[in-house]
Amino acid sequence: MENWWQKPITALKGIGSKRAEAFARLEIVTIGDLLNYYPRLDSYIDYSHLSTIRELKTDGSRQIFEAEALRAVERVSGGGRRYAVITVKDETGYAEIFLFGAQRFQARRFKPGSRLLITGRAKPGRTAKAVSEVLLQPCDEDNLDRSVGILPVYNLTESLTQQNLRGAVRQALQLAKEYGLPETVPDSIRRQYGFPSRLEAVSNIHFPESTERFRSAKRRLVYEELFLLQCGLMLNREHNHDGRPGVKLARDGKTVQKVLQNLPFTLTGAQQKAWADISGDMEDVKPMHRLLQGDVGSGKTVIAALALAKAAENGFQGCIMAPTGILAQQHLETLTEFFKDTGISIEILTSNTKAAERREILQELAEGTLNVLVGTHALLQEDVVFAHLALVVTDEQHRFGVNQRAALVNKSDYAPDVLIMTATPIPRTLALTVYGDVETSVMRGMPPGRKAVETLCYTGDMRQKVYAGMVRQIEAGRQVYVVCASIEESEAMEGIRSVNDVYAELKKTWLKNIPCGLLHGKLKPAEKDEIMEAFAAGELKCLVTTTVIEVGVNVPNATLMIVENADRFGLAQLHQLRGRVGRGDKQSYCVLLTDNQEQDNLARLTVLHNSNDGFELAQRDLELRGAGQLFGLRQHGLPDLRLADILRDTDVLLAARKDATRVLAQPELRKEMLKGAANLFDSRFAGIFNS
Numbered sequence: 001m002e003n004w005w006q007k008p009i010t011a012l013k014g015i016g017s018k019r020a021e022a023f024a025r026l027e028i029v030t031i032g033d034l035l036n037y038y039p040r041l042d043s044y045i046d047y048s049h050l051s052t053i054r055e056l057k058t059d060g061s062r063q064i065f066e067a068e069a070l071r072a073v074e075r076v077s078g079g080g081r082r083y084a085v086i087t088v089k090d091e092t093g094y095a096e097i098f099l100f101g102a103q104r105f106q107a108r109r110f111k112p113g114s115r116l117l118i119t120g121r122a123k124p125g126r127t128a129k130a131v132s133e134v135l136l137q138p139c140d141e142d143n144l145d146r147s148v149g150i151l152p153v154y155n156l157t158e159s160l161t162q163q164n165l166r167g168a169v170r171q172a173l174q175l176a177k178e179y180g181l182p183e184t185v186p187d188s189i190r191r192q193y194g195f196p197s198r199l200e201a202v203s204n205i206h207f208p209e210s211t212e213r214f215r216s217a218k219r220r221l222v223y224e225e226l227f228l229l230q231c232g233l234m235l236n237r238e239h240n241h242d243g244r245p246g247v248k249l250a251r252d253g254k255t256v257q258k259v260l261q262n263l264p265f266t267l268t269g270a271q272q273k274a275w276a277d278i279s280g281d282m283e284d285v286k287p288m289h290r291l292l293q294g295d296v297g298s299g300k301t302v303i304a305a306l307a308l309a310k311a312a313e314n315g316f317q318g319c320i321m322a323p324t325g326i327l328a329q330q331h332l333e334t335l336t337e338f339f340k341d342t343g344i345s346i347e348i349l350t351s352n353t354k355a356a357e358r359r360e361i362l363q364e365l366a367e368g369t370l371n372v373l374v375g376t377h378a379l380l381q382e383d384v385v386f387a388h389l390a391l392v393v394t395d396e397q398h399r400f401g402v403n404q405r406a407a408l409v410n411k412s413d414y415a416p417d418v419l420i421m422t423a424t425p426i427p428r429t430l431a432l433t434v435y436g437d438v439e440t441s442v443m444r445g446m447p448p449g450r451k452a453v454e455t456l457c458y459t460g461d462m463r464q465k466v467y468a469g470m471v472r473q474i475e476a477g478r479q480v481y482v483v484c485a486s487i488e489e490s491e492a493m494e495g496i497r498s499v500n501d502v503y504a505e506l507k508k509t510w511l512k513n514i515p516c517g518l519l520h521g522k523l524k525p526a527e528k529d530e531i532m533e534a535f536a537a538g539e540l541k542c543l544v545t546t547t548v549i550e551v552g553v554n555v556p557n558a559t560l561m562i563v564e565n566a567d568r569f570g571l572a573q574l575h576q577l578r579g580r581v582g583r584g585d586k587q588s589y590c591v592l593l594t595d596n597q598e599q600d601n602l603a604r605l606t607v608l609h610n611s612n613d614g615f616e617l618a619q620r621d622l623e624l625r626g627a628g629q630l631f632g633l634r635q636h637g638l639p640d641l642r643l644a645d646i647l648r649d650t651d652v653l654l655a656a657r658k659d660a661t662r663v664l665a666q667p668e669l670r671k672e673m674l675k676g677a678a679n680l681f682d683s684r685f686a687g688i689f690n691s
C-alpha cells in the first residue's frame with residue numbers, strides 16, 4: 001500500500017504538473033521529499049528580532065530589518081552585468097539593497113515611500129551599508145504573516161517563491177499531523193538523548209514554534225542524519241567483510257630488500273615510519289585499512305611499491321588503482337623500474353587496453369601468475385577476477401566513491417589489505433565517515449634535494465610581462481602550464497578567462513609558432529591522454545588547461561605554471577596544482593594572476609608565497625572557507641548532509657558512531673533501525689542502504 005508521504009506532491013492543493021516540474025528541479029517529487037527539504041539553517045526570518053540599519057552587523061550573517069524605500073536605480077557593472085540598487089532608510093540610517101540577475105526587476109515594484117521587510121547579508125559600503133543576497137517583502141502585503149513568528153527560508157529555483165514552498169510544506173505537515181509521521185531512530189535512543197518525536201522535529205525545523213523547540217529539533221535531525229549515515233556505512237562494510245579470512249604475510253624478505261636496493265635514493269624518516277606501519281599491518285591477519293597521507297611529492301609511490309612487492313614475495317597478488325589513464329601509465333613505468341630483477345610481473349589495464357591483451361591479462365590474473373596489476377576504473381569491471389588478491393592500493397584525490405572501493409575489495413576470496421593514498425590532509429572525523437575504521441600514517445616534509453617552487457602573485461596588469469617570461473622559459477627548453485578556472489565564457493562566471501579564450505589568445509600572440517595543447521574535462525579520455533602524453537614527451541611546450549591536470553602527473557621538465565583567476569581556487573587546490581612543477585632539478589615558478597584587487601584576496605594568495613606545506617595550507621583553507629565547501633560527501637559517493645556538518649558536529653558524529661555499532665550488534669535494535677531508515681523516505685540515503 002502506498003503511504004501518504006509517497007504520493008507525488010501534485011496531491012497537494014495548488015501544485016499542478018507545471019509547478020511540480022519546478023519542485024522536481026529541487027529533487028522534490030513526493031510529499032516525503034518535501035518534508036525532508038529543510039530550510040536554509042542560517043536564514044530563518046525571525047519577526048521577533050528586527051534590527052535597525054545601525055544595528056546591522058557587517059560580518060556576512062543574515063539579518064532582517066524593516067525600512068522605507070527611497071529610490072531605485074538600475075546600473076551596469078564593469079563587466080556589463082545589470083543590477084538594481086534600492087536605497088532604503090529607517091530612523092537610524094541608510095542602506096543600499098543590491099539586486100542581481102532576474103531579481104533586479106523587483107526594484108520596479110516598490111514605490112518610493114513603501115515599507116519593506118528585508119533579509120540579507122550586510123557589508124560595509126562606500127556611503128551606506130550594502131545589503132545583498134536579499135529577500136524582499138513589502139510590509140503592506142496581505143501574505144506577510146507576522147503572527148507566526150519565525151519563518152523558514154528555502155533554497156529556490158527560479159519559478160518558485162518562498163510562499164510556494166511554505167504553503168506546500170504547511171500542507172504536508174498538516175497531513176503528517178493527521179496521519180502520523182513514522183519514527184526514524186530507535187525509541188531507546190530517542191529517550192536516551194531526550195529528542196523530540198520526528199513529527200515535532202520536522203515540524204519545528206520548518207516552522208519553529210520557539211527558539212528552544214527549533215534547537216531541539218535541529219539537535220535531533222543532525223543526530224539522525226549522522227546516525228543513519230553511520231549505520232548505512234557499517235552495513236555496507238559488514239557486507240564487504242562477510243567473514244572472509246584476512247591474509248597474514250611474513251616479515252620483509254629478499255624481494256622487498258631488492259626493491260629497496262633498486263631505489264636511486266634511501267627512504268626518508270617519514271617514509272620509513274610509514275613503511276613500518278604498513279608492513280606491520282600486512283603481517284597481521286586482520287585486514288589492513290590504512291590511509292597514507294602525504295603532501296604532493298612526498299614520495300608515496302615508493303611505499304605502494306614496497307607493499308606490492310611484499311604481497312608478491314608472499315605469493316599473493318596486489319593491484320593499484322589510479323584516477324586517470326596517464327597516472328596509471330606513470331605508475332606502471334615507475335614500478336617497473338623499482339621491480340627490476342625481482343621477478344615480479346606487472347601489467348596495466350585501462351579502458352584503452354586492446355581486447356586480446358585484456359583477455360591475456362585476465363587469464364594470468366585468474367591463474368595467479370600475474371603479481372601486480374596497475375589500472376584505472378577499468379579494474380572494477382566484473383570479469384576482472386584475481387586468484388589470490390591480498391592488497392588493494394588506491395591512489396586518489398577524492399576521485400573514488402565508497403562503492404567503487406568496495407567493488408575492488410570484493411574481488412577475492414580473502415579480505416585484502418587496503419591502502420588508500422591521498423595528498424589531501426583529511427580531518428579525522430571525515431576520514432572515519434568516508435573510509436570507516438581507518439588507521440592513518442602521515443608523511444610530513446619532502447625528500448631531500450627538492451627545490452621549493454617559487455610562488456609569485458600578480459594582478460592582471462602584469463599579464464603581458466608574465467607571458468614574456470613564459471616564452472623565455474620555453475626558449476630555454478622548458479615547458480609551461482597555463483591553468484584556467486573554466487572552460488567557456490559564461491555569463492554566470494563573469495570576469496573569468498576561459499581556457500578556450502586563453503588558448504586562442506596565446507596562439508594568436510605569444511605562442512604563435514610554438515606547439516601548444518589545450519586540455520579540459522570535456523574532452524574524451526583518449527583525447528586527454530593523447531595530449532598529456534605529447535606534453536610529457538616534450539612535443540608540446542605549453543599546455544593550456546583546466547584543473548584536470550591537478551592529479552599527480554609528472555613532467556619534470558615543466559618549470560613554470562601560470563594560474564589565471566587564481567582567486568577562484570582554494571589554497572589547497574592551488575598547492576596541488578603547483579605540485580605539477582618543481583619535479584625536476586631546475587628552479588620552478590608558479591605565477592598566480594588575479595584581477596581581484598581586494599585586500600583579503602591578495603592576502604590569501606600571499607599565504608602560498610610564504611608556505612609550501614600542504615597541511616598548513618589545507619588548515620588555512622578550512623578556516624577561510626569552511627568544511628562544507630571543501631569536503632562534499634557526494635564526491636565520495638555518500639549522501640550530502642543537509643543539517644549536520646562533519647567537522648563542526650564532531651561530538652555528535654562520534655556519539656552516533658558508537659550508537660550505530662551498538663544498534664547493529666543487537667538484533668531487535670537493528671530491526672528497529674532498518675525500519676526507521678526506510679521511514680526516512682529520503683532518496684539521498686537510498687544509495688548506502690540498498691547497496
Ligand code: ADP
Pocket residue numbers: 265266267268271294295296297298299300301302423447448552
Ligand atoms: P607523491 O607522494 O606525490 O605520489 P611521488 O611518489 O611521485 O610523490 O614522489 C615524488 C618524487 O620524489 C619522485 O620522483 C620520487 O622518485 C622522489 N622520491 C621519493 N622518495 C624519495 C627519497 N626518499 N629521496 C629522494 N627522492 C625521493
Ligand code: MG
Pocket residue numbers: 300301395552
Ligand atoms: Mg602520487
